[in-house]
Amino acid sequence: MACDVTVIGGGAAGLVAAITAAEAGASVVVLERELACGRSILATGNGRCNFANVHLDPRRLNDPAFVEAVCGPHWLDDVLAFFRQSGLRWCIEGDRLYPMSRQASSVRNVLLTRARRAGVVLAPARELRSISWMGPERLGELGPATHWDPSRSEMLPAGMAEVAHTTPDGNPEPPLSPCSRTVILASGGAPLPRLGDLGLAVTRRVPVLCPLACEPSPLIELDGRRAHVQARLTKAGSPLPSWHERGEVLFRSYGISGILAFDLSRRAGEGDLVELDLLPDLGRAEVRQLADPLAGGNFEPGCLDGVLDPLIARLLERLARESWHVGWPGRDLAPTCAEALVALAKTLPLLVVGTTETDRAQVTRGGLANGQFDPKTLACHAHPWLFACGEALDVDGDCGGYNLGWAWKSGMVAGAAAARWALS
Numbered sequence: 073m074a075c076d077v078t079v080i081g082g083g084a085a086g087l088v089a090a091i092t093a094a095e096a097g098a099s100v101v102v103l104e105r106e107l108a109c110g111r112s113i114l115a116t117g118n119g120r121c122n123f124a125n126v127h128l129d130p131r132r133l134n135d136p137a138f139v140e141a142v143c144g145p146h147w148l149d150d151v152l153a154f155f156r157q158s159g160l161r162w163c164i165e166g167d168r169l170y171p172m173s174r175q176a177s178s179v180r181n182v183l184l185t186r187a188r189r190a191g192v193v194l195a196p197a198r199e200l201r202s203i204s205w206m207g208p209e210r211l212g213e214l215g216p217a218t219h220w221d222p223s224r225s226e227m228l229p230a231g232m233a234e235v236a237h238t239t240p241d242g243n244p245e246p247p248l249s250p251c252s253r254t255v256i257l258a259s260g261g262a263p264l265p266r267l268g269d270l271g272l273a274v275t276r277r278v279p280v281l282c283p284l285a286c287e288p289s290p291l292i293e294l295d296g297r298r299a300h301v302q303a304r305l306t307k308a309g310s311p312l313p314s315w316h317e318r319g320e321v322l323f324r325s326y327g328i329s330g331i332l333a334f335d336l337s338r339r340a341g342e343g344d345l346v347e348l349d350l351l352p353d354l355g356r357a358e359v360r361q362l363a364d365p366l367a368g369g370n371f372e373p374g375c376l377d378g379v380l381d382p383l384i385a386r387l388l389e390r391l392a393r394e395s396w397h398v399g400w401p402g403r404d405l406a407p408t409c410a411e412a413l414v415a416l417a418k419t420l421p422l423l424v425v426g427t428t429e430t431d432r433a434q435v436t437r438g439g440l441a442n443g444q445f446d447p448k449t450l451a452c453h454a455h456p457w458l459f460a461c462g463e464a465l466d467v468d469g470d471c472g473g474y475n476l477g478w479a480w481k482s483g484m485v486a487g488a489a490a491a492r493w494a495l496s
């Protein structure tokens with residue numbers, strides 16, 4: 073089996089890369105280790121697939137310069153044009169885009185249908201173990217892919233995939249070893265296949281977009297409660313906050329979860345301070361007025377029940393009376409109980425221990441070091457037949473459609489360039 077383009081991984085980026093390459097005239101095979109392609113898409117956005125964001129801003133991803141160079145000035149337009157052409161229609165919630173059906177399977181299905189229509193060979197249940205390069209001197213020996221002779225597989229010049237394959241009932245099948253003029257690595261956050269002596273640099277992989285574990289504190293009592301907050305992150309040793317965002321947090325026994333905490337997990341480390349403004353729509357003076365209308369220095373129980381979840385308000389009242397953490401290092405002690413309550417409601421402190429539940433993290437930071445790839449084509453500088461896209465590269469973004477936005481667009485870039493290279 074030989075082809076112009078072999079895509080390793082039939083997830084979000086791989087399917088778009090395969091479609092783009094096939095529609096440009098290349099013969100394309102997708103090797104997917106799962107029993108079906110596109111499964112990773114089904115779990116996204118709680119099954120609804122938040123597939124893009126109206127503000128696809130490279131600054132919401134790490135390495136913004138690289139992301140900007142890959143995605144260009146019309147990133148969102150390109151993604152939407154691709155999906156419109158695939159038959160998908162969408163709706164907008166806040167700044168997030170979802171399929172009109174609110175079903176992730178709509179996104180996956182339009183991709184699979186378009187891939188089949190373009191003639192892509194989808195090969196699920198095939199895990200790529202390694203890629204080897206046969207040497208440029210043999211380049212001329214490769215005839216048109218359709219005339220490839222399996223007995224000459226060792227002569228083929230470009231990526232050669234060793235594929236181990238077993239059927240779902242455990243029966244071994246003959247190994248499938250496609251030889252290909254080009255290879256696109258789209259294996260997501262999974263461990264990369266063996267890259268032999270290709271000498272590629274891989275940055276350390278760390279799960280991100282997961283909950284934050286915080287130092288044990290009385291907030292443990294809020295396990296399961298949600299609040300709309302403005303969060304502010306101050307890195308350990310820094311006098312000033314480095315990041316803030318508004319959204320919902322879910323208090324857990326170990327710390328905080330929810331989309332806001334996930335975004336924090338991309339930025340916060342051990343020893344960093346997260347402060348939650350539990351009343352971001354009210355100024356301090358207004359909260360003080362609610363807590364202590366007569367400015368006597370004390371507050372009445374229930375004074376914040378009209379603006380806060382009463383269960384949270386009750387805990388804050390108790391902590392205010394105990395002066396818990398109101399005197400965080402570097403802060404003045406609140407002079408009165410009412411001031412302490414206001415301070416807790418406006419700047420509830422949490423000391424970060426690290427990330428947690430990382431096995432369920434949405435994205436992996438790290439991967440193939442971006443500097444090795446030409447951002448215009450996503451071809452490897454050292455091996456121009458090798459391309460990468462999606463999470464296999466060292467790119468990760470905030471929640472809100474940035475990660476899939478990156479997967480789609482980088483897949484388009486790599487697919488188009490791989491087809492050009494293979495057919496030239």
Ligand SMILES: Cc1cc2nc3c(=O)[nH]c(=O)nc-3n(C[C@H](O)[C@H](O)[C@H](O)COP(=O)(O)OP(=O)(O)OC[C@H]3O[C@@H](n4cnc5c(N)ncnc54)[C@H](O)[C@@H]3O)c2cc1C
Pocket residue numbers: 080081082083084085086103104105106110111112113115116117118121122123124198199200201258259260261262263264265432433434435461462463464472473474475476477479
């Ligand atoms: C629970 C969850 C919810 C998410 N929700 C959102 C969301 O709403 N919006 C958003 O923007 N992002 C979301 N993400 C992140 C998003 O899913 C990823 O950023 C995106 O799927 C990355 O695309 P990819 O193609 O690079 O990797 P993937 O989609 O993970 O695809 C990689 C594919 O490669 C296959 N593979 C790996 N190794 C091999 C191998 N050696 N041989 C063959 N196949 C291999 C894998 O099985 C997989 O199918 C979510 C992630 C999770 C886990």
